[in-house]
Amino acid sequence: MRAAIVTNPDAPPVCEDVPEPEVPPGREPLHLVGAGLHNIVRGLASGRHYHGRAAYPLVPGIDAVARTGDGRLVYTGYARPPFGTMAERLLAPHQVEVPAGADPLAIAAGMNPGLSGWMVLTSRRREVGALGTVLVLGATGMSGGLAVQGALALGAERVVAAGRDPESLERLRGVGATTVSLAQDGPDALEEALAGALADRSPGLVLDYLWGPVAEAAFAAVGRGGADAEADTAYVQIGSLAGARASLPGELLRSRRIRISGSGAGSVSVEEMLAAAPEVMARFADGSLSVPYTAYPLSRVGDAWAHTGRSRAVVVPD
DSSP: OEEEEBOSTTSOOEEEEOOOOOOOTTOOOEEEEEEEOOHHHHHHHHTOSTTOOOOSSBOOOSEEEEEOTTSOEEEEEOOOTTOOSOBSEEOOSEEEEOOTTOOHHHHHHHHHHHHHHHHHHHHHHHHHSSOOEEEEETTTSHHHHHHHHHHHHTTOSEEEEEESOHHHHHHHHHTTOEEEEOOOSSHHHHHHHHHHHTSSSOOSEEEESOOHHHHHHHHHHHHHOOTTTTSOEEEEEOOOTTOSOOOOOHHHHHHSOEEEEEOSBTTBOHHHHHHHHHHHHHHHHHTSSOOOEEEEEGGGHHHHHTOOSSSEEEEEOO
16 A cells, blocks of 8 residues: 655655555454644654654554545544554554544544644633633634634633734634734734734633743733633643743732633543543534645655645645
8 A cells, every 4th residue: 555654854844655554353444535744743753742753654643534444534633653643554552433524635634633622712711611812823824813703702701812823813703713923023922913903801721822022922812811810720831833832920810810721732631632522522523613624645745845835734645
């Protein structure tokens, strides 16, 4: 069968013939429909993800939509390394049926980035009963944009979407978010932009996909307090696109009712992610969540690896 193969941390994958997966008794291989090329896929393949260095050669890909022998579409993945999902046939330990009417390639493109925010949002709603004001830092990225859509779908009173890309901000404004441009000149201007958006209502939940200096500006803005400065704030760090470290002022912890935590691979189990998968897929099926994608045949996995822009690359069979 054909599969994408990564042979070293600095090389893109190539499509090669590989042996068929060894199938244990009572199981059958799944047939690839589409595998999303997420940021974590590149990070794991390069050995730069915080989970540590990879063993080569490897098949990249952490999740996929695949077809069973009897024709059902399932969301699957999380196989033991070095076996990933970018292969014509795959053997993975988990399967969740894709709902009727869902675009399987949208599921392949959107489940990994969509789950990152959805799980935080639904956990917060269970904890407090309703979502108030939600601030999303990095809202113009794939994961952040889906988090904005998710917060609106879950009934947040107000969603503040902060990001750099003006076209994406305009699109988020069109679906009901309050937008803040992070394309500011210096940390003081960043703080002022965020503080202005939060002046009337402090965020009950912050989803931070950026960290670094953006997080520091957000800490300062949240520390000022809005009209309801006594409100609880849950600040959840999910990504580090703006920097790996951020300085946290001690006075913020003493002066505000704020809880800072993280969410990601390691702090959230595969079982927890799969438990949330049916509801997230249902939201893709009904249009509450949407994601742009670009499909690449397996033979062009190198082009998929180099893909940039506002859509997510999805690797499909030739």
